[in-house]
Amino acid sequence: xxxxxxxxxxxxxxxxxxxxxxxxxxxxDVLKSMQQILKTFExxxxxxxxxxxxxxxxGEYMPKDGLDxxxxxxAGLFGAVGAPDVPDHISLWNLLLAIRGPMQxxxxxxxxxxxxxxPSPLRGVKEGDIDWVLVRENSExxxxxxxxxxxRGQPWEAATELSIFTRVGIERIMRFAFDVARxxxxxLLTVVTKSNAMRNGMVLWDExxxxxxxxxxxxxxxxxxxxxxxxxxxxxxxxxxxxxxTNLHMDIMSDLAAALGGSIGxxxxxxxxxxxxxxxxFEPVHGSAFDITGKGIxxxxxxxxxxxxxxxWLGEKEAAQTLLRxxxxxxxxxxxxxxxxxxxxxxxxxxxxxxxIKD
Ligand code: GGG
Numbered sequence: 001x002x003x004x005x006x007x008x009x010x011x012x013x014x015x016x017x018x019x020x021x022x023x024x025x026x027x028x029d030v031l032k033s034m035q036q037i038l039k040t041f042e043x044x045x046x047x048x049x050x051x052x053x054x055x056x057x058x059g060e061y062m063p064k065d066g067l068d069x070x071x072x073x074x075a076g077l078f079g080a081v082g083a084p085d086v087p088d089h090i091s092l093w094n095l096l097l098a099i100r101g102p103m104q105x106x107x108x109x110x111x112x113x114x115x116x117x118x119p120s121p122l123r124g125v126k127e128g129d130i131d132w133v134l135v136r137e138n139s140e141x142x143x144x145x146x147x148x149x150x151x152r153g154q155p156w157e158a159a160t161e162l163s164i165f166t167r168v169g170i171e172r173i174m175r176f177a178f179d180v181a182r183x184x185x186x187x188l189l190t191v192v193t194k195s196n197a198m199r200n201g202m203v204l205w206d207e208x209x210x211x212x213x214x215x216x217x218x219x220x221x222x223x224x225x226x227x228x229x230x231x232x233x234x235x236x237x238x239x240x241x242x243x244x245x246t247n248l249h250m251d252i253m254s255d256l257a258a259a260l261g262g263s264i265g266x267x268x269x270x271x272x273x274x275x276x277x278x279x280x281x282f283e284p285v286h287g288s289a290f291d292i293t294g295k296g297i298x299x300x301x302x303x304x305x306x307x308x309x310x311x312x313w314l315g316e317k318e319a320a321q322t323l324l325r326x327x328x329x330x331x332x333x334x335x336x337x338x339x340x341x342x343x344x345x346x347x348x349x350x351x352x353x354x355x356x357i358k359d
Contacts, residue, residue, distance in 0.1 A: 007041045009314055012073040012279070016051035016095065018288025019298035020079020026300040026350035027077065027307050033354040034319065041316050046073070052083040052091055061094035067102055070279060075310050078283035079303070084290050093145070096283075101139050103278045105271035106169065107176045108138035108247075109309070110254040110285060115301070116332035118262035118340055125237060130261050133184070133242045135177040136250030138271055140169045141201070143247040165201035165246070170208040176274055177244035178216040184241060189216075191223045192245035192253065205246070229253065233260060258285055265299035265339045268306040270313065280313055282306040296345045299337040301327055304353055326356035 013028060015021035028045055035042055048069070050062040061081075063069065070076060081095045082088055099105070113131045114120055120130055146162040174191075181189035191209040195202035206223060213221045224232065226249045232239065233256060245253060258267035267285035284302030292298055304327050312320035330352040336342030337349055344352070 004042075006035075006039065007316070009041065009043050009074040010072065011043050011045050011310075012070055012076040013045050013047045014050050014076055014281075015047065015079040016081050016288070017053075017083050017091070018080050018290045018293045019286075020051070020081070020288060022293075022296065022298045022346050023284060023300045023303040024077055024079040026346050027303040030304060030323070030350050030354045030357075031307055034323065034357050037357050038319055038322070041314075041319065050095060051081065052086055055086065055091075055094065061091070062098065067099070070099065070103065070281075073279050075279050075314060076281040077303070077306065077310060078281050080284065080286065080288035082288040097143065097145070099281060100271050101143070101145075103273060103281075104139060104275070105273050105278065105281055106137065106139040106173060107270075107272040107274055108136035108250070109180070109270045109272060110134040110136065110250070110257070111268060111305075111309070112254075112257040112261035114262045115266055116328055117334055117336065118266060118331055120237075120260055120262055122234065122237065122260055125260075130237050132237075132240055132257055132261070133180055134250055134254045134257055135173065135180055135242065135244040136254060137169065137173040137245070137247050139247075140164055140166060141247040163201055163246075163248075165204055167204065167208060170205055171212060172274075173244065174209055174212040175215075177242060178212060178219055178221075181219045181221075181242035182216060186241045187219045188241040189219055189221045190229070190240055190243045191221060192226050192229050192243060192249055193223065194226050194249070196225060202246075209244075226253070230256060233257060254285060263299070263340060264302075265337070266301040266305065268302050268309055270306070270309045272313065280310075282310040282313075296347065297337050297339075298346050299339050300346050300350050300353075301331070301336075304350070322357055323353075326353045329356040 015024040055061045082091045111133050114127045142163045144164040147160040149159045151157045193202040193205045195206045258264040264286050269285045271281040308320045308323040335344050335352040
């Protein structure tokens with residue numbers, strides 16, 4: 001609490017690569033003007049220079065004590081990682097994945113719903129028909145980083161990529177997902193696996209899901225194979241609400257979901273530590289988009305939505321709703337960047353959102 005009675009938060013901003021700085025800085029401007037208008041909270045932003053530029057100068061994406069640095073903050077706002085001249089597995093594993101796993105940000109929440117004037121590409125789907133929350137296991141599974149390569153360069157070169165699923169890891173994400181489903185009006189959870197073909201880890205997922213389901217008799221739970229799930233999302237989107245799945249499955253499904261919801265340019269994502277021992281990290285689903293970097297036309301809506309999720313997580317629920325409403329009003333006036341068919345710049349969209357914030 002600040003001396004003026006306002007609730008005070010320390011936020012780390014990690015704009016990182018490509019369009020990351022454009023969307024993060026536009027969002028911080030909106031948050032700063034929000035706090036001036038609402039006068040209920042104060043945010044102190046500290047920019048961390050982590051990312052590919054730093055890697056090229058120092059050989060490190062983030063400092064060795066980066067996680068300790070992050071732990072001094074209440075939350076982090078992340079932009080994007082990845083650059084054309086660095087292999088993607090280097091950038092991802094040295095920054096985002098170097099934070100998510102070790103910080104135990106095990107719940108990756110990706111809400112998807114259509115915004116005004118951002119129609120779903122699906123025929124016959126109206127605004128409001130798609131209202132999903134995808135819950136991605138964010139700390140293990142296919143992203144455990146285990147495996148290896150042998151006989152490099154030989155015709156018999158081989159590589160293994162292990163997936164590690166633990167009972168503890170599955171149970172905690174399952175309980176988190178059931179809680180999310182319980183908090184929503186339809187109380188409906190779909191568990192996604194591939195347990196017909198993958199007979200160990202995925203079967204454990206099914207078993208733990210069934211066990212946890214017994215503690216949530218008020219939540220209707222069904223299970224789907226990931227391949228069939230992609231079809232259901234397209235042909236029967238209204239039948240879905242909360243969806244939970246593994247790290248890789250939900251990474252893929254959340255891109256599909258974002259596109260079906262209207263655009264990946266509006267899709268937000270929260271990397272949460274539900275135990276609240278570590279600060280959570282909020283990042284747009286989209287990547288660094290080097291094709292439009294520096295043009296001032298990156299869509300800030302996904303990061304603004306992340307900021308709303310961050311406010312919500314910090315307990316500023318009214319401010320979170322105010323921000324999302326301001327984004328919706330901006331969209332309903334057709335103020336949007338070229339990816340959504342508009343002519344506005346990143347700064348113009350952010351400015352319009354700030355102007356729609358009322359106390
Ligand atoms: N804005 C987040 C970002 O840059 N993501 C890049 C990416 O490829 N992420 C993969 C993942 O979330 O697993």
